[in-house]
Structures are given as structure tokens and as C-alpha cells.
Amino acid sequence: MKVMKKLSLDFYRRENVLQIAEELLGKLLVANKDGIITSGRIVECEAYAGATDKASHAYGGKRTNRNKVMYEDGGLAYVYLCYGIHHLFNVVTHSKDIPHAILIRSLEPVKGIEEMLRRTEKKQIDNTLVRGPGNVSKALGIYTTDTGTSLRSKNIYLSDDGFMYPKREIFSSPRIGVDYAGSDALLPYRFYIKGNPFVSGKPR
């Protein structure tokens, strides 16, 4: 019997964002929108290590209206609009004034698949349903208005059902879409499940 447990605040409020990112793999992201529950297992994510990370919105301690949520205590959602089209969902980690965050890049659909198909206007499930961070948010119905939401609220939360991927299936690589970050773009801050069809980027 599987027991669903929401991740504790202690989980988010640790210092090592890379470790948290790796441990997020296999966890469930659950969204409860309009009384409809959709959820998916995290199979890919990227760590953004705050002020020292050129690829982060908070690089150099930059603090703006948009990214201020990153400076809050861990355990909040940070959602923002990219390219005017895509809502990207992040998990804020660490403690107050340390702007660490983890971008959820893709999920393996678990619950509410029909609802996800409806939202993304797809006919059947395939590996494009939730491929890439833009589609993850779309499928789960997450929008910028959800930024700052506690990840222990009813609307959006992460949970652990005891499932774990074998260590040998967990791989890391440079992050995607952050070429502008110079040398920091090469940091192996992306974690994913090798061989999972829902991982974005190149197949296999």
C-alpha cells in the first residue's frame, strides 16, 4: 500500500540545491485545480543556485518584483512567464534571502491524464504531453498567478509515495536553454531519469 506524504518544509530548506534536485526525481507533483486533480512523477529537473549562478534570475543577488519569491523561505512555488507564452514552474528551496530554485522540466503523467490532454489539446498520451517545462505547467493548469503558493497548500504540492528510481537510472547533464550563461551553462545541474520517454531534449 502506498502512502502519500507531502514533502516537509525541512526537505526544501536544505542548503544543497543539487541534492534536493536529485531527490526530487521520482516524487509526485500534484495540482488541484477547479476540483480536478492532476499529478505526475518528476523525471527531469534543473537546479538554479541563486546569486552565484549566471543562469539564475537571481544572479549576483539581483532582486526584482518578479523573482522576489526566490528569496523567500523554501517550499514555495515560483512561476513566471517566459517568451510571453510559457509558464515555467519552479520550486523555491533553501531559506530566506538565499534565492535557490529548482525548475521542474518534465513529468511522467500519473493522475488526471484526460484533463491534461484536454488542456494541452492533445488526443492521446505520448511523450510530448508534458515534455518541457512549458508543457508541464500547461498540463497541470499552473499559471503565473500561482507564484508564491506554498507547496504544502491544497492547490499545488509535492508528495512522496515511497517510489524511488534506482540510482543507476539517475543521470545529470548541462542545463537546457541557458547558453547565454557562459561557463555556468556547462554546469551539470540538470538531473533526469535515463531512458524515460517523458524526459525532454533528445530521446534515448
Place this chain on the structure above:
DNA sequence: GAGTAGATCCTCT
């Protein structure tokens, strides 16, 4: 199959 351009709008300078 691989590579590239266009979409589209909010946020920061």
C-alpha cells in the same frame, strides 16, 4: 532526421 526561425507578452533597464 536535423537545423532554424517565428511566435508573443511580461519584466526590467
Place this chain on the structure above:
DNA sequence: GAGGATCTACTCA
């Protein structure tokens, strides 16, 4: 006024 933690479709081969 410029540009972005992206995605899709279209071209060419």
C-alpha cells in the same frame, strides 16, 4: 525598448 530557464512548425536533405 530589448530580450527571455521555450515550443512548434517548417525547411532541407
